[in-house]
Amino acid sequence: MTGEVLLSARGLSASYGQREVFRDVSLQLTRGMLTALIGPNGSGKTTLLHVLSGIHREATGEILLQGRPLQERSRREIARDISLVPQFAEVTFEVTVEETVALGRYPWLGPLAPPSPEDREAIERALAAMDLGLLRGRSLQTLSGGEKQRVYLARALAQTTPILLLDEPVASLDLRYQQETYERLQALAKQQDMAILVADHHLNLVAATCDQVVVLHGGAVWALGSPTDIVTEKMIRDVFGARMQVQKGEGGRPQCLWVPRG
Numbered sequence: 001m002t003g004e005v006l007l008s009a010r011g012l013s014a015s016y017g018q019r020e021v022f023r024d025v026s027l028q029l030t031r032g033m034l035t036a037l038i039g040p041n042g043s044g045k046t047t048l049l050h051v052l053s054g055i056h057r058e059a060t061g062e063i064l065l066q067g068r069p070l071q072e073r074s075r076r077e078i079a080r081d082i083s084l085v086p087q088f089a090e091v092t093f094e095v096t097v098e099e100t101v102a103l104g105r106y107p108w109l110g111p112l113a114p115p116s117p118e119d120r121e122a123i124e125r126a127l128a129a130m131d132l133g134l135l136r137g138r139s140l141q142t143l144s145g146g147e148k149q150r151v152y153l154a155r156a157l158a159q160t161t162p163i164l165l166l167d168e169p170v171a172s173l174d175l176r177y178q179q180e181t182y183e184r185l186q187a188l189a190k191q192q193d194m195a196i197l198v199a200d201h202h203l204n205l206v207a208a209t210c211d212q213v214v215v216l217h218g219g220a221v222w223a224l225g226s227p228t229d230i231v232t233e234k235m236i237r238d239v240f241g242a243r244m245q246v247q248k249g250e251g252g253r254p255q256c257l258w259v260p261r262g
Helices: 045-052 075-079 097-108 117-129 145-158 175-191 203-209 233-240
Strands: 005-016 019-030 033-038 060-065 082-085 163-167 195-199 212-217 220-225 244-248 254-258
Touching (some): 019 033, 019 045, 033 203, 045 163, 075 082, 097 117, 145 163, 212 233, 220 233
Parallel strands (some): 033 195, 082 163, 163 195
Antiparallel strands (some): 005 019, 005 060
């Protein structure tokens, strides 16, 4: 089923009051592909994820989720197809790591129904995927920011949706878990035929693992294509205003190097 378009958006525009965030945005999320959404702060990446997941419903344009208009679906129906990991996810009540991950099964549970063997299996897979076995009984409130982020990622994986949207998922993680998270996302897209969209600023991680890059800048899609075509010195200069040297790394993929001010 790789190559099947699971979500398509055409002509999306979003505003907050009188402030336009973006206009005429079109993209597709396809099974088997890890897509990066990049752009400077304030370019609308988070808003676009909220629009695609049905949270922000005031946007105009068309979104088709597995061939059906998104606005025709209930929140529970959407949650069975789309998992969203927000940038600032915070659980304020006392709960363990395992209980937090189990919340990902909510869209699949009936009213007051206990977890089924299938639910338990999904929870165990998610805990293992994010290396949380030793932390499963810990209170979420006792964890570091990076550990919490891994828990929220596991909760999304436990939801077992074909589409995964993530907003800066490695912002609080150390180098090891940044790398492992992107490698895990790359494997999920390929091995489980998922369509994954990641909003992020880590250009080297994006260039090393993603199949497609969408650049959001100036209230519109500035560019869309493969990392080789998109991650260039010109793009970094024009979009981010930064000085970077781009070389060919592993497998010919771009690798960005910091250029000191001369």
